Amino acid sequence: MFALGLIGLLVRRNLLFILMAIEVMLNASGLAFVSAGARWGQADGQVMFLFILTVAAAEVAVGLALLLRLYHRFHSLDVDAASEMRG
Amino acid sequence: MNPVLLKIIVLLGILIVVLTLASGLIWLERRLLALWQDRYGPNRVGPFGLLQVLADMIKIFFKEDWIPPFADKPVFVLAPAIIVITVLLTFAVIPFTPLVQIADTNIALLFFLGMSSLGVYSVVLGGWASNNKYSLLGGMRAASQMLSYEVFMGLSMMGTVMLAGSFSLRSIVEAQRHMWFVVPQFLGFVLFLIAGIAETRRLPFDLPEAESELVAGFHSEYSGMKFGMFFVGEYLGVILISVLLSVLYFGGWQGPFLPPIVWIVLKTLFFICFFILLRAAMPRPRFDQLMSWGWKWMLPLSLLNLAVTGAVVLAMRR
Amino acid sequence: MEAIFYIAAIVAVLATVLTVTRLNPVHALLYLTVSLLAVAVVFYTLGAPFMAALEVVIYAGAIMVLFVFVVMLLNLGRHTVEIERSWLSPGAFVGPAILAAILVGEVSYLLARSGTLTPPVAEVSPHQVALSLYGPYLLGVELASFLLLGALVGAYHVGSRRAQGRTTVGSRSDRTGLASGGDLVRTGADRPSGAA
Numbered sequence: 001m002f003a004l005g006l007i008g009l010l011v012r013r014n015l016l017f018i019l020m021a022i023e024v025m026l027n028a029s030g031l032a033f034v035s036a037g038a039r040w041g042q043a044d045g046q047v048m049f050l051f052i053l054t055v056a057a058a059e060v061a062v063g064l065a066l067l068l069r070l071y072h073r074f075h076s077l078d079v080d081a082a083s084e085m086r087g
Numbered sequence: 088m089n090p091v092l093l094k095i096i097v098l099l100g101i102l103i104v105v106l107t108l109a110s111g112l113i114w115l116e117r118r119l120l121a122l123w124q125d126r127y128g129p130n131r132v133g134p135f136g137l138l139q140v141l142a143d144m145i146k147i148f149f150k151e152d153w154i155p156p157f158a159d160k161p162v163f164v165l166a167p168a169i170i171v172i173t174v175l176l177t178f179a180v181i182p183f184t185p186l187v188q189i190a191d192t193n194i195a196l197l198f199f200l201g202m203s204s205l206g207v208y209s210v211v212l213g214g215w216a217s218n219n220k221y222s223l224l225g226g227m228r229a230a231s232q233m234l235s236y237e238v239f240m241g242l243s244m245m246g247t248v249m250l251a252g253s254f255s256l257r258s259i260v261e262a263q264r265h266m267w268f269v270v271p272q273f274l275g276f277v278l279f280l281i282a283g284i285a286e287t288r289r290l291p292f293d294l295p296e297a298e299s300e301l302v303a304g305f306h307s308e309y310s311g312m313k314f315g316m317f318f319v320g321e322y323l324g325v326i327l328i329s330v331l332l333s334v335l336y337f338g339g340w341q342g343p344f345l346p347p348i349v350w351i352v353l354k355t356l357f358f359i360c361f362f363i364l365l366r367a368a369m370p371r372p373r374f375d376q377l378m379s380w381g382w383k384w385m386l387p388l389s390l391l392n393l394a395v396t397g398a399v400v401l402a403m404r405r
Numbered sequence: 406m407e408a409i410f411y412i413a414a415i416v417a418v419l420a421t422v423l424t425v426t427r428l429n430p431v432h433a434l435l436y437l438t439v440s441l442l443a444v445a446v447v448f449y450t451l452g453a454p455f456m457a458a459l460e461v462v463i464y465a466g467a468i469m470v471l472f473v474f475v476v477m478l479l480n481l482g483r484h485t486v487e488i489e490r491s492w493l494s495p496g497a498f499v500g501p502a503i504l505a506a507i508l509v510g511e512v513s514y515l516l517a518r519s520g521t522l523t524p525p526v527a528e529v530s531p532h533q534v535a536l537s538l539y540g541p542y543l544l545g546v547e548l549a550s551f552l553l554l555g556a557l558v559g560a561y562h563v564g565s566r567r568a569q570g571r572t573t574v575g576s577r578s579d580r581t582g583l584a585s586g587g588d589l590v591r592t593g594a595d596r597p598s599g600a601a
Contacts, residue, residue, distance in 0.1 A: 192454065193454070194457075200458070200466075201462045207466070230473065230474045
């Protein structure tokens with residue numbers, strides 16, 4: 001799953017899809033944490049998943065706000081459009 | 088008797104009763120509204136117009152099921168199914184009586200929250216797939232409204248969870264043996280009621296489908312049975328919230344003299360009638376009023392409720 | 406239970422593949438949601454019902470709806486599919502796919518060498534999670550709340566800077582922060598009752 005998210009991140013030029021791919025990767029690492037926690041019968045894995053959830057929520061909030069700015073400025077979701085430092 | 092067989096019978100029973108009730112509500116709502124507005128309501132078909140439901144069903148089944156050519160077909164078809172499925176799934180965790188319950192999990196309340204947040208998809212996707220300005224606006228309204236009011240819904244329920252010490256609805260009901268939770272959790276009850284109305288998109292919170300401004304909002308383009316699904320889904324949601332209100336705050340099946348099943352049905356019907364009365368009595372707010380009311384009043388109040396309840400519970404345990 | 410686990414896992418992987426390869430943003434989001442739901446089922450079979458519920462409530466219920474909301478806000482529809490098609494050539498998948506395949510190979514080699522299949526998993530109750538969350542990880546909880554506050558302020562600032570009539574953007578985004586903040590509170594809510 002993580003690998004799939006990575007593929008998505010590398011292939012896409014659309015910011016929206018990049019954000020989605022990041023979600024996939026975060027989720028995959030969360031899955032790894034929870035299954036490891038289940039393997040050893042410890043609660044730590046689930047605690048880590050909780051933190052991942054918070055990180056994901058924060059990341060999405062900022063990411064989507066950035067995406068809206070990008071769209072309003074360039075009228076496109078192409079990340080390459082924003083490659084110049086002068087806006 | 089075979090427990091699996093029993094479970095299947097209970098399941099089918101709940102399914103049939105709930106679906107019948109949902110369609111019966113159409114008649115009930117129209118009659119009650121008429122009563123409160125000094126009209127007759129549907130009174131021609133059958134005794135007291137009871138068969139009006141049947142007539143409506145026949146009409147809706149034989150209508151042409153039209154998918155607009157500009158719509159996104161798979162999503163358009165998927166959307167109405169989601170709402171009915173999610174709401175029906177939630178009925179699985181509700182304890183109607185000590186015997187009639189399909190699944191007693193220890194995350195029942197969270198399950199309900201999850202299913203209701205998935206229900207948002209139905210409306211949002213319905214609005215998007217119709218590919219129509221008004222539907223899109225309705226869908227966006229629905230998304231922001233349901234997303235925000237779900238937060239308060241979750242927070243206001245947590246008071247009962249603290250008092251009962253469990254997420255399981257069954258133990259919440261059993262914890263109310265001596266006192267219904269509406270007494271210590273009155274604020275939570277009011278907040279949950281408001282959030283529940285917003286979740287089911289009933290008046291005064293029916294902005295996603297405001298007829299006068301959005302021409303029925305997210306389901307403008309739907310017809311025939313697909314529209315019927317949205318319709319039944321809404322009534323199922325009303326029943327669900329009413330049952331939950333009686334389970335969480337009014338002692339569920341508990342009550343003197345009468346058997347449990349009668350009590351839960353009575354309490355549920357009371358809340359359903361209350362919902363209909365609201366529709367007859369309340370005007371519709373503006374959308375920004377709705378949102379600012381939610382974030383400026385509901386959120387602080389529910390957090391306050393949560394903190395105070397937590398402190399009191401902790402002090403009592405000491 | 407084991408069969409359910411494997412079915413859910415396969416569904417999750419397939420849905421994720423479809424997510425990455427779809428052209429229409431809403432379809433991709435729907436597949437991603439399906440994948441998240443499948444992961445929630447996997448969590449349930451792994452003995453973490455609380456996490457499964459949170460996955461559905463927060464990930465599928467809040468974060469993905471926010472994505473859909475933004476897609477609707479920008480009104481990405483049919484024309485974006487054409488643009489996306491021009492951007493996305495099959496050849497672009499080759500390099501990343503090879504790299505990812507190497508990674509997957511390594512992981513599965515390591516897993517295969519360590520050998521032992523998982524024994525029947527023990528359920529970790531929310532009670533245990535809460536105890537450990539507010540015990541050794543208390544600092545982490547505080548940091549997470551700071552992160553959310555930062556995200557809230559940041560999203561609001563990015564969303565509404567020098568933008569007239571676009572304030573809805575900022576207030577939308579900070580609602581995510583609030584929503585998940587609320588969930589943190591909610592997570593802790595079972596502590597006083599459970600711990601005593």
